[in-house]
Every structure is written in C-alpha cells, then in structure tokens.
Amino acid sequence: MSRIPKEPVKLVEVPSTNKIPERDIDKSPILECRHLGIDFGGLSAVKDFNMAIGRTEIAGLIGPNGAGKTTVFNLLTKVYQPTRGTILVDGVDTHNMNTVQVNKAGIARTFQNIRLFDNLTVEDNVKLGLHNHIKYGMFSGIFRLPNYWKEEKVAHDRAMELLSIFDMGYLAKYKAGSLPYGAQRRLEIVRALATNPSLLLLDEPAAGMNPSETAELMENIVKIRDTFGIAILLIEHDMNLVMGICEGIAVLNFGQIIAKGTPDEIKNNPVVIEAYLGKQKEA
Numbered sequence: 001m002s003r004i005p006k007e008p009v010k011l012v013e014v015p016s017t018n019k020i021p022e023r024d025i026d027k028s029p030i031l032e033c034r035h036l037g038i039d040f041g042g043l044s045a046v047k048d049f050n051m052a053i054g055r056t057e058i059a060g061l062i063g064p065n066g067a068g069k070t071t072v073f074n075l076l077t078k079v080y081q082p083t084r085g086t087i088l089v090d091g092v093d094t095h096n097m098n099t100v101q102v103n104k105a106g107i108a109r110t111f112q113n114i115r116l117f118d119n120l121t122v123e124d125n126v127k128l129g130l131h132n133h134i135k136y137g138m139f140s141g142i143f144r145l146p147n148y149w150k151e152e153k154v155a156h157d158r159a160m161e162l163l164s165i166f167d168m169g170y171l172a173k174y175k176a177g178s179l180p181y182g183a184q185r186r187l188e189i190v191r192a193l194a195t196n197p198s199l200l201l202l203d204e205p206a207a208g209m210n211p212s213e214t215a216e217l218m219e220n221i222v223k224i225r226d227t228f229g230i231a232i233l234l235i236e237h238d239m240n241l242v243m244g245i246c247e248g249i250a251v252l253n254f255g256q257i258i259a260k261g262t263p264d265e266i267k268n269n270p271v272v273i274e275a276y277l278g279k280q281k282e283a
C-alpha cells in the first residue's frame with residue numbers, strides 16, 4: 001500500500017463508460033462499474049468509478065502511486081465490499097458475492113506481490129486454480145477411487161496445456177518457490193487462467209521484469225486474449241507495455257478517474273501529464 005495523497009484532485013468531465021473496441025461494441029460489456037466507491041475512515045480511496053470493458057478488450061488502469069488502482073481490483077474481486085456503487089460481471093450484479101463466488105462468476109486475478117504456494121510444485125499450483133472444475137468428491141479423493149484418478153488425469157492434462165502457453169511444461173515438477181522471479185510471475189498468470197475466467201485482472205505483471213522479459217510478456221498477454229477470447233484489465237507502471245497493448249486506458253488519480261481513452265488520447269492528455277509530472281510552473 002502506498003502513501004496517502006496530499007493534494008485534492010482537479011475534476012474534469014469524463015464519459016461514464018470506456019470506448020469499447022469495435023469488435024466488442026455489439027455485445028454487452030464483460031465488466032461494468034457504476035459509481036463505484038469505497039471509504040476507509042475519512043479517506044475516499046475510490047470515488048465515482050465508472051468503467052466498461054469489452055468482452056475481448058485489453059484495458060489498462062494507470063495512475064500515480066497511491067491513486068487507488070489496487071483498491072479497484074480489491075473491489076472487483078470482493079476483497080473489499082464497496083461502500084457505494086454497482087459491479088456487473090457479464091451483466092450479473094456481484095453485490096452479494098464473496099471472493100470465491102466472484103471468481104466463479106468469471107473474474108480471476110494476479111497480485112502485485114507474488115502469491116504462490118512455494119513448497120508445492122508448479123503443476124500443483126496450477127491444479128489449485130482448477131479446483132472449481134474438478135468433480136470427484138472427498139470420499140473418492142481419500143480412498144483414491146477410479147473417479148479420482150480419472151479427474152486427476154483431466155487436471156494434469158489441463159495444467160500441462162495451460163503451462164504450455166508460457167512454454168513452462170518442463171518446469172511442472174519443480175517447486176514454485178525455486179523458479180526465477182519472471183517465471184513465478186508467469187505461473188501466477190497461468191494459475192489465474194486455470195480458474196477459467198472471462199476477465200483476467202493483472203496487477204503490475206511486468207514489475208521486476210527486465211526489458212526482454214517485459215517484451216515477451218506483452219506478446220503473451222495478447223496471445224492469452226486471442227487464445228482464450230477473454231478480456232484483460234491490467235494495472236501497470238511500465239508505459240511501454242500499457243501503450244503497446246491496451247486498447248482502452250483509464251487514468252486514476254486520488255481515487256478518481258481523470259481521463260479515459262485510447263493510448264494516443266491518454267498520452268497527449270494534459271490532465272494526465274500533469275497528474276504524472278506535476279503542474280509546470282509558469283515562467
């Protein structure tokens with residue numbers, strides 16, 4: 001978590017929804033946030049957050065440190081319950097859902113700080129993501145009945161298929177904690193994909209990666225979207241990544257969206273430049 005912002009934000013008019021990419025325009029959005037907000041004591045960490053994401057869109061959520069980006073992810077995944085507003089996932093209001101139910105409804109995420117089970121193998125970490133889809137009961141599991149082995153084979157095959165997205169199949173039997181940093185970040189994405197999401201939230205996926213790892217990650221994010229036909233919303237400080245692959249971008253500052261648009265619109269928006277660089281002193 002980051003420092004508390006000190007200055008009030010300059011308010012600007014913004015449209016209530018993103019511009020959804022053309023190929024998604026005739027379908028309902030996969031995610032819609034309406035007037036979403038959360039207060040922590042006296043601090044409104046997120047205020048009047050409105051956003052729509054197309055079914056196969058790669059969207060970005062950017063903003064200075066402490067702007068409220070991770071808090072938005074925590075609201076979408078119900079780590080936090082919103083103080084105000086509505087979240088619709090595939091048209092369904094998540095008001096009464098908890099984190100597990102929201103995952104089943106179609107939202108999966110990765111975290112800013114890697115959260116793998118270090119002592120489990122790479123394959124087992126992926127299988128944990130598959131547990132929503134494994135059908136054997138506790139009895140079959142304890143006594144290793146035929147149904148257990150059948151489902152285990154299905155889970156193994158699916159885990160290996162998912163690992164192959166990042167060419168990580170050869171690492172399946174290694175402990176997750178023994179992988180290099182970049183591979184651990186990739187494994188987190190694979191595990192999230194194992195839950196079969198329709199919207200994947202990536203919290204700073206390129207953090208700590210070197211430029212060649214980041215370039216590969218960019219290709220892989222696009223590949224995931226194309227292969228699975230899902231939407232991806234990412235928080236990222238690496239502007240090359242954001243501007244390179246996001247179709248729609250929302251900029252958050254002091255908990256509020258200050259601009260939305262395509263990468264070109266965002267790059268040239270004076271309000272965004274000011275939020276990142278501070279107001280230029282007049283000569």
Ligand SMILES: Nc1ncnc2c1ncn2[C@@H]1O[C@H](COP(=O)(O)OP(=O)(O)OP(=O)(O)O)[C@@H](O)[C@H]1O
Pocket residue numbers: 001002003004005040043045063064065066067068069070071072
């Ligand atoms: N559980 C909480 N209790 C109190 N304040 C919180 C809590 N969670 C977040 N905040 C505050 O909300 C604000 C937004 O934090 P958040 O972590 O969402 O920012 P961020 O944009 O993700 O920052 P960064 O880019 O540095 O990760 C910060 O001022 C933070 O201190």
